[in-house]
Amino acid sequence: MATTSPGQASHPADVDPVPEAHAPPGPVAALGGSAIDLFLGGKELLSVFIRTLYYSVRGKREKGAFTTQMYEIGNKSVFFLSITMGFIGMILVYQSGLQAKRVVPDYTMLGATYLELLVRDFAASIGALMLATRVGAGIAAEIGSMVVTEQVDALRMCAADPIDFLIVPRFKASVIMTTVLIVWAGTVAYLTGAATAYVAFDVAPQTFFNMALIDVGDVSVGLAKCLAYGAAIPVVSGYCGLSTFGGSEGVGWATTRAVVNTSLTIIILNFFISTAGFLIFPG
Amino acid sequence: MSVETGIRFQNIVKAFGPKRVLNGVSFDVHKGEVFFIIGASGVGKSVLIKHLVGLLYPDEGEIWLDGEEISKFDEVRMGPVRKKCAMVFQHSTLFDSMTCAENVALPLRKHKGLTLKESVAEAKRRLHVVHMQEFGDRYPPELGDGMRKRVAIARALTLEPEYVLFDEPTTSLDPVSARRVDKLIRELSDTLGVTSIVVSHDLSSIFTIADRIVMLYKGHVRLLGTRDDFKHTPDGVVNQFINGRAQGPMDL
Numbered sequence: 425m426a427t428t429s430p431g432q433a434s435h436p437a438d439v440d441p442v443p444e445a446h447a448p449p450g451p452v453a454a455l456g457g458s459a460i461d462l463f464l465g466g467k468e469l470l471s472v473f474i475r476t477l478y479y480s481v482r483g484k485r486e487k488g489a490f491t492t493q494m495y496e497i498g499n500k501s502v503f504f505l506s507i508t509m510g511f512i513g514m515i516l517v518y519q520s521g522l523q524a525k526r527v528v529p530d531y532t533m534l535g536a537t538y539l540e541l542l543v544r545d546f547a548a549s550i551g552a553l554m555l556a557t558r559v560g561a562g563i564a565a566e567i568g569s570m571v572v573t574e575q576v577d578a579l580r581m582c583a584a585d586p587i588d589f590l591i592v593p594r595f596k597a598s599v600i601m602t603t604v605l606i607v608w609a610g611t612v613a614y615l616t617g618a619a620t621a622y623v624a625f626d627v628a629p630q631t632f633f634n635m636a637l638i639d640v641g642d643v644s645v646g647l648a649k650c651l652a653y654g655a656a657i658p659v660v661s662g663y664c665g666l667s668t669f670g671g672s673e674g675v676g677w678a679t680t681r682a683v684v685n686t687s688l689t690i691i692i693l694n695f696f697i698s699t700a701g702f703l704i705f706p707g
Numbered sequence: 708m709s710v711e712t713g714i715r716f717q718n719i720v721k722a723f724g725p726k727r728v729l730n731g732v733s734f735d736v737h738k739g740e741v742f743f744i745i746g747a748s749g750v751g752k753s754v755l756i757k758h759l760v761g762l763l764y765p766d767e768g769e770i771w772l773d774g775e776e777i778s779k780f781d782e783v784r785m786g787p788v789r790k791k792c793a794m795v796f797q798h799s800t801l802f803d804s805m806t807c808a809e810n811v812a813l814p815l816r817k818h819k820g821l822t823l824k825e826s827v828a829e830a831k832r833r834l835h836v837v838h839m840q841e842f843g844d845r846y847p848p849e850l851g852d853g854m855r856k857r858v859a860i861a862r863a864l865t866l867e868p869e870y871v872l873f874d875e876p877t878t879s880l881d882p883v884s885a886r887r888v889d890k891l892i893r894e895l896s897d898t899l900g901v902t903s904i905v906v907s908h909d910l911s912s913i914f915t916i917a918d919r920i921v922m923l924y925k926g927h928v929r930l931l932g933t934r935d936d937f938k939h940t941p942d943g944v945v946n947q948f949i950n951g952r953a954q955g956p957m958d959l
Binding site for chain 1: 757760761762782786789790793794796797798800802813814817818823862
């Protein structure tokens, strides 16, 4: 290879290198641009998910990372989730009781119907939406800060894949702890619902605690949702964190996008898993 | 005296959205030299060196490292390049949850597959090179900026790289710490033959330890030469920059 002689310069005087002026895009171009961005974003998100699964099996375990994330995602969410699900349980039973009173003034199946709804849908979906706000925002903010302070670049320089190093421990911890938390939160919502039914509608706990409507299909669908939401929260919010650009404003945007996108993903997954559940377990 | 070219940037173009940051940048870096890249803030100095290790990819142009064109390498093929070219980031970028020794040990564990115990023992030896051996068990937030920078340099040197990229190594350091870092960079070149590429606007560093300097301006190479070439250039833009004058022909 040739060497460069001292003093060699390639500057063409003081010409501004940004000559093109860009006209604002029309509505069709803007719509097309958004569609392309959405497609590319979806493709990258899928790539992050596949790599997360790959490294979950083949990656190297970082000592302490998994248990730390179990504590961060699980233990630290218990109080928040218990309070919100407790109140939601009370509201749901009170509103259901008022509606039932107008149609059939019979509360014998109130507890059984409420339990079926909790197991099949509400506990997992509402609980996961609550977790998305706390856990998803936290993951995106932490990883986003690491991106803007070049710590993620430093990881890549050390041959540590950011997905393996940052997302995989959160993914494994979230799948387990989301399931555990939702079972716990569902129990809390059921108990506060029972208390509300007793106080507001005089339904005895023996009548309310009725498991007659619960079958394998309800438990399977509920469990599938727990696992799917537990996987979606760290992957979507981790992807939002890794795609951060700019400074602190970028981290703010990443956090907002994480909460919005994770919530949206939970609702879409809910639709597909519920539909599959009704097809597989029609009864 | 014959010189061997280690790195060649050839017509590098990089844009972020509509903004073209680099617009056909070309220059060579010789093996074993301390090479400075200077220019105003936002001119694309850090962007340029990140292309060398695959943290960014050019829109156009080629990057040659030891006779191999690397600008289109994927993440896997970049592994050996990153072993050969270490980088010290502007803000040190040590991981707060790890001790200094564990930070330095990370590349050994990931690149060489050493165990935590083996790599930490080796890392403590590396910390000795930057006079930080007593701080191996301390966490980065407990240290000052200068000390963190030296630990980051130790981490970069862990894999015995042939090239080290320093991104504003003396920014935010006190003058004494800054000169110590300068001395360390010079020593690396003189004693170990390491090629250093330093992004900086620290005039004191530039005119103390640089073998050659390139100045970027408006996406192009404005001047490439030795310290004397820069001191004696008639170019008003370069003169304004190296003398740190507020008034002049520079368009910021």
